[in-house]
Amino acid sequence: MPTEVRALAMASATAPFERITITRRDPLPDEVVIDIKYAGICHSDIHTARGEWGEVIYPLVPGHEIAGVITAVGPEVTKFKVGDHAGIGCFVDACGKCKHCLMGEENACLERTIWTYNDIGWDGVPTAGGYSQQIVARADYVLKIPETIPLAAAAPLLCAGVTPWSPLVRYHAGPGTKLAVVGLGGLGHMAVQLGHALGCETTVISRTLRKKAAGIALGADHYYATEDPDTFEELAETFDLMICTISADLDVNALVSLLRLGGVLVFLGLPPDDQHFKIEPLCFGHKSITGSDIGGIPGTQAVLDFCAAKGISAKVEVISADEVTEAYNKVVAGIPQFRYVIDIATL
Ligand SMILES: [Zn+2]
Numbered sequence: 031m032p033t034e035v036r037a038l039a040m041a042s043a044t045a046p047f048e049r050i051t052i053t054r055r056d057p058l059p060d061e062v063v064i065d066i067k068y069a070g071i072c073h074s075d076i077h078t079a080r081g082e083w084g085e086v087i088y089p090l091v092p093g094h095e096i097a098g099v100i101t102a103v104g105p106e107v108t109k110f111k112v113g114d115h116a117g118i119g120c121f122v123d124a125c126g127k128c129k130h131c132l133m134g135e136e137n138a139c140l141e142r143t144i145w146t147y148n149d150i151g152w153d154g155v156p157t158a159g160g161y162s163q164q165i166v167a168r169a170d171y172v173l174k175i176p177e178t179i180p181l182a183a184a185a186p187l188l189c190a191g192v193t194p195w196s197p198l199v200r201y202h203a204g205p206g207t208k209l210a211v212v213g214l215g216g217l218g219h220m221a222v223q224l225g226h227a228l229g230c231e232t233t234v235i236s237r238t239l240r241k242k243a244a245g246i247a248l249g250a251d252h253y254y255a256t257e258d259p260d261t262f263e264e265l266a267e268t269f270d271l272m273i274c275t276i277s278a279d280l281d282v283n284a285l286v287s288l289l290r291l292g293g294v295l296v297f298l299g300l301p302p303d304d305q306h307f308k309i310e311p312l313c314f315g316h317k318s319i320t321g322s323d324i325g326g327i328p329g330t331q332a333v334l335d336f337c338a339a340k341g342i343s344a345k346v347e348v349i350s351a352d353e354v355t356e357a358y359n360k361v362v363a364g365i366p367q368f369r370y371v372i373d374i375a376t377l
């Protein structure tokens with residue numbers, strides 16, 4: 031019998047969160063049921079819920095940093111058993127057969143990636159995310175959360191962890207790599223920890239030095255402020271890899287000037303407007319500007335396993351269901367140091 035569970039939803043782009051009841055289907059033979067314990071608040075939840083990224087299916091239950099415990103498994107499932115710690119990231123399904131899925135990039139499925147919320151599931155029902163007590167999904171799209179990572183600190187790894195992880199792996203970050211992380215929010219604080227654990231010489235570039243102590247504690251070797259004009263002179267032609275997590279308008283030319291010959295600047299944040307930059311420094315310096323988004327299932331599992339092996343996880347502030355509307359405003363204002371995670375027991 032389908033299960034009625036509580037969830038937090040926004041009824042419109044401007045409404046505060048309210049508790050509603052949603053229905054979760056019975057698991058199919060290849061599906062699992064997860065009792066959700068924690069759900070991270072990602073900036074993209076806010077952009078989506080507030081209608082800043084296009085059409086929204088309201089009432090909207092956001093949440094794609096989901097950590098919980100398996101409570102039921104379909105008869106065909108071998109990957110999980112009841113009691114296992116499990117997580118769901120930004121998507122809950124894909125075709126599994128196209129060339130991108132076969133590459134482990136199910137997030138770029140050529141058929142259709144089914145997003146964890148604000149999408150229509152294969153059953154024709156709008157998908158509802160992690161700000162809820164339970165979720166049902168195909169086991170192939172569910173991640174194993176290593177038991178050594180507390181569930182609250184594991185939740186953000188499903189999006190804010192894999193997002194910087196993908197370009198770090200793609201561009202072979204490791205010992206000898208001079209890495210710059212631009213911005214020290216949810217994505218940035220994971221990029222610093224991952225880069226440091228991979229052996230990179232890691233530099234944070236932030237607007238001010240306000241979060242310097244935190245950045246150094248996370249493993250950054252150096253910390254610079256863009257408001258200091260000397261920064262750009264001192265760091266000129268330095269970095270092999272720069273990961274930019276800022277989703278505001280940027281001086282792209284200034285960032286490019288910090289890359290060494292052949293260096294790569296990767297955008298993870300999505301500024302609302304087109305950005306402009308000069309081509310000459312790219313030609314003469316063999317420099318690249320590129321972008322990256324989340325990652326597929328193999329990459330997401332890899333970052334969870336890497337974090338467990340290295341003893342790192344997201345730095346989180348656990349909040350109650352009643353604090354989510356206020357937390358959204360604080361995230362937009364850039365107030366939180368790291369990641370808000372909702373304690374689903376308070377729902
Ligand atoms: Zn996200």
Ligand SMILES: [Zn+2]
Pocket residue numbers: 124125126127128129130131132136138139140141142
């Ligand atoms: Zn596919």
